[in-house]
Amino acid sequence: MKRIFTALLFTAATSGAVWAQDIQNNPGSNHxxxxxxxxTILPTSNEQRTASGAPGVKYWQQxxxxxxxxxxxxxxxxxxxxxxITYFNNSPDHLDYIWLQLDENEHSTLNNSNYxxxxxxxxxxxxxxxxxxxxRNGTADNGLGDMITKLTDATGKKLSYTxxxxxxRIDLPTPLKxxxxxxxxxxxxxxxxxxMTVGGRGGYEYFPEDGNYLFTMTQWYPRLCVYSDFQGWQNHQFTGRGEFALTFGNFRVxxxxxADHVIGATGExxxxxxxxxxxxxxxxxxAKTSTVPVEIVTLADAKKAEKAPSTAKKTWVFxxxxxxxxxxxxSRKFVWDGMNQNVAGKNVMCMSYYGKEAYNLYSKYSTRLVAHTIKSYSKFSINYPYPVAQSVEASNGMEYPxxxxxxxxxxxxGTYSEATKNGMIGVxxxxxxxxxxxxIINSDERQWTWMDEGLNSFVEYLTEELWDNKFPSKKGAAYTIVDYMKLNKNELEPVMTNSENIVRFGPNAYSKPATALNILRESIxxxxLFDHAFREYAKRWEFKHPTPADLFRTMEDASGEDLDWFWRGWFYGTDPxxxxxxxxKVARGDLKDEYKAQGGGNRMAPRVAAPAVNSFEDISKVRNREDKTIKFQTxxxxxTHDFYWKYDRGMASVDTAKFNSLVKAQTPSTFATEPMTAEDKAKYGSKWFYELTFTNKGGLVMPIIVEFTFKDGTKMIDRMPAQVWRLNEKTVxxxxxxxxxxxxxxxDPMRETADIDESNNYWGKLPEPTKFQLFKQKMANGAPVRGQSTGVSPMQAGK
Incomplete structure (x- = not known):
C-alpha cells in the first residue's frame, strides 16, 4: 500500500509545474x-446597470x-x-419617431413578419x-391584420406613419425632448x-353544439415598443413565436x-x-371574502345564456x-367563480372563467390553483402586487397581466384522464x-425567451412541488432534461439564443434553463443561498427591464458565489x-474479493395508465417531504382530492394489463488489488482504500456526486464541487x-446533474432490473382540442 501512496504523491509533485503555467484562454488547453x-461576454456595466446586477443611479425607462x-x-x-396614448420620454435622448407593435398583422398576407x-x-x-x-403562401390581401383608420396628435392634426x-413608426412633428x-x-x-384553425394566441373559438363563441382578445390594440438603455428601440418583428417586450403604464379600457357576455380582463x-x-x-x-371558490355566474346561468343569445349591448369598464x-x-358561455387569497396582508381576488365543457375540472381546481400560485410565487420572488389574478379556460395557454x-x-x-388533470394544473x-x-420582472421575451419562460418554468416547478408531493412535474428535475441534452449538436443551440433561431424551442427556452436553476438551487x-439571491433579483428588477447580465450578476452578488462557469456552460454552451x-482502484492488506458491474433495466407504462407519478423521486421531492415546515396544498x-389523488396513493384500483419483462445482460468487471506490508497492517489493516477516476465525456463541468454502499448496507455520499475540474477539465x-x-x-444517485449516460455511473452491484410492458397502440381518429380528455380513462374504469 505504501507504493500506492508514493505513486500518488509523485504524480502530484511532478504535475505542480504544469499547473503553475498560465495557459488561460487557450482553446487547446485541457483546463x-x-x-x-x-x-469579455457580458456588457460593460455603467450608470444604468451596475456590475452588481442592480439598476444604477441613472437607470431610466419609458x-x-x-x-x-x-x-x-x-x-x-x-x-x-x-x-x-400618452407617451412619456424618460430617457436622456431626443426622439424623432416612436415605434408601435401591430401584432395582429401576424395573420395578414401583406404585413406579416415574413419569417x-x-x-x-x-x-x-x-x-x-x-x-x-x-x-400563408397567398399574395392577395386576405383582409386580416390591423387597419389603421385614423392617426392624429392631441390637437387632431394628422400624423405621418409607416x-x-x-x-x-410614427414620425413626430418635432423631436420629443x-x-x-x-x-x-x-x-x-x-x-x-x-x-382554432388559423392559430395564434388571440381570436375566437366557435362551439357548433350550442352555436356560441368564446373570444380571447390578446395583442388586440396598437401598443408601444420598448425603448431602452441597452438596445434603443426593440425592433424584432412578431413572428408568432417570440413574445413581447412592452412598456409599463396605466390603462383605462x-x-x-x-349584454349576456361575461368579461374577464386585466385590472379591476x-x-x-x-x-x-x-x-x-x-x-x-x-366571493371577495371567501376562502373557497364561490360561483358568481353559475353553471345554470351559463347554460341558460347559451340557449337565448341577447341582441342588446353592455359596456364594461376596467x-x-x-x-x-x-x-x-x-363569452356568454362563461361560468365565473372567485375567492380571496391574502398575500402579505393584501387581499387578492382570484377568479376563473370557463364553459360547461371544462366544468368538472375548473370548478374544482382552477381558482384554487390561481390562489396557490400567487401565494407560492410570492414566497420565492416578490409579493404579488396586483388586486386580481384570473384564469380563463380557452383550450389555450397564454399569459397577460x-x-x-x-x-x-x-x-x-364529466370524467377526465389524469394526464388532462395534471396538464391543466401545470398550465x-x-x-x-x-x-x-x-x-412584473419585465424582461424582453422576444430577445431572451428563456428569461421569461425558463425562469417561470423554474418557479412553476417549485410551485407544483408545493401543490402535491406526488405531482409528476415534467420540467425542473435534472433527469427530465437528459433526452434533450444528449441530442446531436446540430439540433442544439445555447440557451442564450434569439427566440426565432431555436430549433427545439420548448426544451431550450423552458426546460433547460428551469433545470439549470433547479440544479443551481439544490446541488450547487x-x-x-439561492433563494436569497433569486429574491434579490426579483426585488431589484420588479417593474423594470432586466437583461441576462443583470440576473447573472445579481445571483453572484447576493450569494458570494462565482458562478461564471455555470452560466458559461449551461447558458452559453451546448455541451451535455x-x-x-x-x-x-481498490487496495487493502489481504483483499481477495472481486467487484462486478452489472447492467440495468428499463420500464414502460402499462396499457391502462398507471398512476401519473414520476417513476423516480427527484431530490426536491425528497427534501420537501423531509422539511416539516412545508405543507402541501392538497x-x-x-x-382538491379526486379519484386520481387516491389512485396515486393506492387508494383506488383499476384493471391493468400484464407486464412483459426485459433483463439486460450483465457484464462483470474485476479490479486489481495490492497487499499491504506488515508494517502498515497494524495501522491500515482494517481500512479500505479506493482511488476513483472520473472522465468528463460530455464537456459540461458539474459537481461530482459519489454514493458509496458498504457491505453492511449503509451508505455515504461525497459531493465534489464543479471546481474540482478547474485544473483538468477532462479527468479527475x-x-x-x-x-x-x-x-x-x-x-449521481439522486440524478441531480442531468447526466446523459448513467450506464457508466456504476461500479459493483447494481439494482435488480425492472420490467416493462409491450403493446400495440390503437390509433384514434381525429385530433382533440388542446387539453381535451379523450378515450377511456382510469376514472371511467375505476372499480
Whole structure:
C-alpha cells in the first residue's frame, strides 16, 4: 500500500509545474477555459446597470398610458377600437419617431413578419392544413391584420406613419425632448380570426353544439415598443413565436360587448354594479371574502345564456395601473367563480372563467390553483402586487397581466384522464406564474425567451412541488432534461439564443434553463443561498427591464458565489453532462474479493395508465417531504382530492394489463488489488482504500456526486464541487480511505446533474432490473382540442 501512496504523491509533485503555467484562454488547453470569467461576454456595466446586477443611479425607462374604447361585433366577428396614448420620454435622448407593435398583422398576407422556414409536400394532410398553407403562401390581401383608420396628435392634426410588417413608426412633428410627453390618437379595426384553425394566441373559438363563441382578445390594440438603455428601440418583428417586450403604464379600457357576455380582463372592473344583476353582484361580493371558490355566474346561468343569445349591448369598464399589457376574454358561455387569497396582508381576488365543457375540472381546481400560485410565487420572488389574478379556460395557454388563458376539458360524461388533470394544473400554474416573470420582472421575451419562460418554468416547478408531493412535474428535475441534452449538436443551440433561431424551442427556452436553476438551487448553491439571491433579483428588477447580465450578476452578488462557469456552460454552451466513473482502484492488506458491474433495466407504462407519478423521486421531492415546515396544498385542502389523488396513493384500483419483462445482460468487471506490508497492517489493516477516476465525456463541468454502499448496507455520499475540474477539465481522480468495505459505487444517485449516460455511473452491484410492458397502440381518429380528455380513462374504469 505504501507504493500506492508514493505513486500518488509523485504524480502530484511532478504535475505542480504544469499547473503553475498560465495557459488561460487557450482553446487547446485541457483546463481553465470552462472556468473563465464572463467579463469579455457580458456588457460593460455603467450608470444604468451596475456590475452588481442592480439598476444604477441613472437607470431610466419609458412609460405609456392608454385610454381605450373598443366594441366587439360578434355577428360580423370584428373588433373596432380607438385609443389615446400618452407617451412619456424618460430617457436622456431626443426622439424623432416612436415605434408601435401591430401584432395582429401576424395573420395578414401583406404585413406579416415574413419569417419563412423550409417546407415539404406532406404525404397525407387535411383540407384544413392545406387551407392554412395556402393562406400563408397567398399574395392577395386576405383582409386580416390591423387597419389603421385614423392617426392624429392631441390637437387632431394628422400624423405621418409607416407600417413595416408587424410594426408601425410614427414620425413626430418635432423631436420629443427628455422629460417631455407626446399624446396621440389612433383608431383601428380588424377581423377576428378563428384561433382554432388559423392559430395564434388571440381570436375566437366557435362551439357548433350550442352555436356560441368564446373570444380571447390578446395583442388586440396598437401598443408601444420598448425603448431602452441597452438596445434603443426593440425592433424584432412578431413572428408568432417570440413574445413581447412592452412598456409599463396605466390603462383605462371600455369594452362594449353583447349584454349576456361575461368579461374577464386585466385590472379591476369599476362598474360591476352597471353590468351585473343584483344576485350576481351579491355573489361577487361574497366571493371577495371567501376562502373557497364561490360561483358568481353559475353553471345554470351559463347554460341558460347559451340557449337565448341577447341582441342588446353592455359596456364594461376596467382600470389597470402599472401594467405592461391588457388582455380580455368574453363569452356568454362563461361560468365565473372567485375567492380571496391574502398575500402579505393584501387581499387578492382570484377568479376563473370557463364553459360547461371544462366544468368538472375548473370548478374544482382552477381558482384554487390561481390562489396557490400567487401565494407560492410570492414566497420565492416578490409579493404579488396586483388586486386580481384570473384564469380563463380557452383550450389555450397564454399569459397577460392579471389574466391568462389555459386548457383542460372533460369528457361529455364529466370524467377526465389524469394526464388532462395534471396538464391543466401545470398550465394554470405556469400561466398565472407569468404575472411575475415577465409581467412584473419585465424582461424582453422576444430577445431572451428563456428569461421569461425558463425562469417561470423554474418557479412553476417549485410551485407544483408545493401543490402535491406526488405531482409528476415534467420540467425542473435534472433527469427530465437528459433526452434533450444528449441530442446531436446540430439540433442544439445555447440557451442564450434569439427566440426565432431555436430549433427545439420548448426544451431550450423552458426546460433547460428551469433545470439549470433547479440544479443551481439544490446541488450547487443550496436552497438558502439561492433563494436569497433569486429574491434579490426579483426585488431589484420588479417593474423594470432586466437583461441576462443583470440576473447573472445579481445571483453572484447576493450569494458570494462565482458562478461564471455555470452560466458559461449551461447558458452559453451546448455541451451535455456525462461524467463517467472510469476506474476504481481498490487496495487493502489481504483483499481477495472481486467487484462486478452489472447492467440495468428499463420500464414502460402499462396499457391502462398507471398512476401519473414520476417513476423516480427527484431530490426536491425528497427534501420537501423531509422539511416539516412545508405543507402541501392538497393535504391542506381536502377539496382538491379526486379519484386520481387516491389512485396515486393506492387508494383506488383499476384493471391493468400484464407486464412483459426485459433483463439486460450483465457484464462483470474485476479490479486489481495490492497487499499491504506488515508494517502498515497494524495501522491500515482494517481500512479500505479506493482511488476513483472520473472522465468528463460530455464537456459540461458539474459537481461530482459519489454514493458509496458498504457491505453492511449503509451508505455515504461525497459531493465534489464543479471546481474540482478547474485544473483538468477532462479527468479527475479522488482518493478515499473508508473504514468499511464498499460493495458498490454510484455517481449521481439522486440524478441531480442531468447526466446523459448513467450506464457508466456504476461500479459493483447494481439494482435488480425492472420490467416493462409491450403493446400495440390503437390509433384514434381525429385530433382533440388542446387539453381535451379523450378515450377511456382510469376514472371511467375505476372499480
Amino acid at each position: 481553465g477555459n470552462k472556468f473563465e470569467q464572463l467579463g 412609460r405609456a398610458d392608454y385610454n381605450i374604447k373598443a366594441e366587439l361585433d360578434e355577428k360580423n366577428l370584428q373588433l373596432k377600437g380607438s385609443e389615446t 419563412q422556414s423550409s417546407s415539404g409536400m406532406p404525404r397525407t394532410s387535411t383540407i384544413q392544413n392545406i387551407d392554412r398553407v395556402e393562406g 407600417i413595416n410588417k408587424t410594426m408601425m 427628455p422629460g417631455a410627453q407626446f399624446i396621440f390618437n389612433i383608431d383601428w379595426t380588424y377581423k377576428i380570426t378563428d384561433r 371600455q369594452l362594449t360587448v353583447p 372592473c369599476v362598474n360591476y354594479s352597471a353590468v351585473l344583476s343584483a344576485d350576481k353582484l351579491a355573489r361577487y361580493n361574497k 382600470q389597470a395601473n402599472n401594467v405592461r399589457d391588457f388582455a380580455w376574454g368574453s 392579471m389574466i391568462c388563458f389555459n386548457y383542460g376539458r372533460t369528457e361529455k360524461d 394554470i400554474i405556469h400561466e398565472v406564474g407569468h404575472n411575475f416573470f415577465p409581467m 448553491m443550496g436552497r438558502k 453532462v456525462d461524467i463517467s466513473l472510469d476506474s476504481v 393535504d391542506i385542502d381536502t377539496a 481522480t479522488k482518493f478515499y480511505i473508508q473504514d468499511k468495505e464498499v460493495t458498490s459505487i454510484k455517481l
